[in-house]
Amino acid sequence: MPVALITGCSSGIGRALADAFKAAGYQVWASARKTEDVAQLNAAGFTAVQLDVNDGQALEQLSERINQQHGGLDVLVNNAGYGAMGPLLDGGVQAMQRQFETNVFAIVGVTRAFFPVLRRARGLVVNIGSVSGVLVTPFAGAYCASKAAVHALSDALRMELAPFGIRVMEVQPGAIASSFAKNAGHEAEQLISEQSPWWPLRDGIRARARASQHNPTPAHEFAAGLLKAARQPKPPRLLRLGNGSRALPLIATWLPSGLLQKGLMKRFGLKGSL
Numbered sequence: 001m002p003v004a005l006i007t008g009c010s011s012g013i014g015r016a017l018a019d020a021f022k023a024a025g026y027q028v029w030a031s032a033r034k035t036e037d038v039a040q041l042n043a044a045g046f047t048a049v050q051l052d053v054n055d056g057q058a059l060e061q062l063s064e065r066i067n068q069q070h071g072g073l074d075v076l077v078n079n080a081g082y083g084a085m086g087p088l089l090d091g092g093v094q095a096m097q098r099q100f101e102t103n104v105f106a107i108v109g110v111t112r113a114f115f116p117v118l119r120r121a122r123g124l125v126v127n128i129g130s131v132s133g134v135l136v137t138p139f140a141g142a143y144c145a146s147k148a149a150v151h152a153l154s155d156a157l158r159m160e161l162a163p164f165g166i167r168v169m170e171v172q173p174g175a176i177a178s179s180f181a182k183n184a185g186h187e188a189e190q191l192i193s194e195q196s197p198w199w200p201l202r203d204g205i206r207a208r209a210r211a212s213q214h215n216p217t218p219a220h221e222f223a224a225g226l227l228k229a230a231r232q233p234k235p236p237r238l239l240r241l242g243n244g245s246r247a248l249p250l251i252a253t254w255l256p257s258g259l260l261q262k263g264l265m266k267r268f269g270l271k272g273s274l
Contacts, residue, residue: 003070003121005029005062007053007110008080009046010037012178013128016219017077018046020227026075029066053080053106059113066114072121075230076114078107079128081146085209086191087198088141095191096142103146107153115166122165124230127154129172131245135252135260138268139188139208147172158237169235171226174245177216204269217242 004021008014009030018030022045030041031051041048051058066073084091084099111118111125118125132140133147154170161168188209192202225241240246252260258274265271 001025001027002074003027003029003066003072004075004077005031005066005073005114006077006079007031007051007106009041009048010034013173013176013219013222014077014079015041016223017079017226019044020220020223021075022046024227024231027070029062031062031080053078053110054101056109056113059110063113063117067117067120070117072123073114073117074121074123075126076111076118076123077126077128078110079126080106081128083140083187083209083212084142084146085140085188086205087139087196090191090193090196090198091142096145099142099146100149103143104149104153107150111157115161115164118161118166119164123167124235125157125161125166125168126226126230127157127168127170129154129170131172131174131240131248133172134249137208137211137264138270139205167235169230169237169239171239171241172245172249173222174240174242174248175212175214175216176222176242177213177218201269208268215243 002025004026006014006017006021006028009018010032014030018028018041022028028046029049030046031049032038032041033050033052035050038048038050049062051062053059081103084095086095107127117123127150129150130147132144133151136144151170154168158168188205192205193199198205222241226239229235229239240249261274
């Protein structure tokens, strides 16, 4: 039985992926941070583990558990992440650090910890990026930057892991039905303040936090597409799934940047000359 480890399985994409891989016959190790989420995953038949993807010691211990029980890891899905929303200067360096710790640094930390078991199985690493790493919007600068970094890291890891038989597939979702917008909205509300110069533009900030749920693709459809790609003898280097996942990168590529940015400013209530 092939073995998969998926991080961030409390809801949305992560939970849908866990369900899809389990239905396909994988032994699924599903991680979440909160105790109640771990309990629900256990009840659903997964090997659930409480895990902070930034806890190096916990990652090493889990890697050893998987090694002892299975001897290898066929698929690692680096899914854990969140969207920091709001003006970059309101969030400042601390917000950027938190965003990169979970969305970027953890990919390196998790993959490093599980490298030995991935190497034994000649496994696959799946990094969940975003089209937001290609088409950058206002009020999501930290998130967009983190996903652009995921793209760069995936390219580097793909080349560096190839000699060990480990493949890397980056996935750039479009709009997927999940709790992302709710969580992003909560992040935004932590920054929205009457003391901010961007207070008059708060409706635009909230609109950006909700943008990922505009006509979203169901999470189970996204998971089925990812599973199909992951099971190919040669998984694609880059996989785009979900509403907008193909159109938005094309817009970012072919539309003049000045025109694109003016359109995005108008969309989110910003005025001024570029």
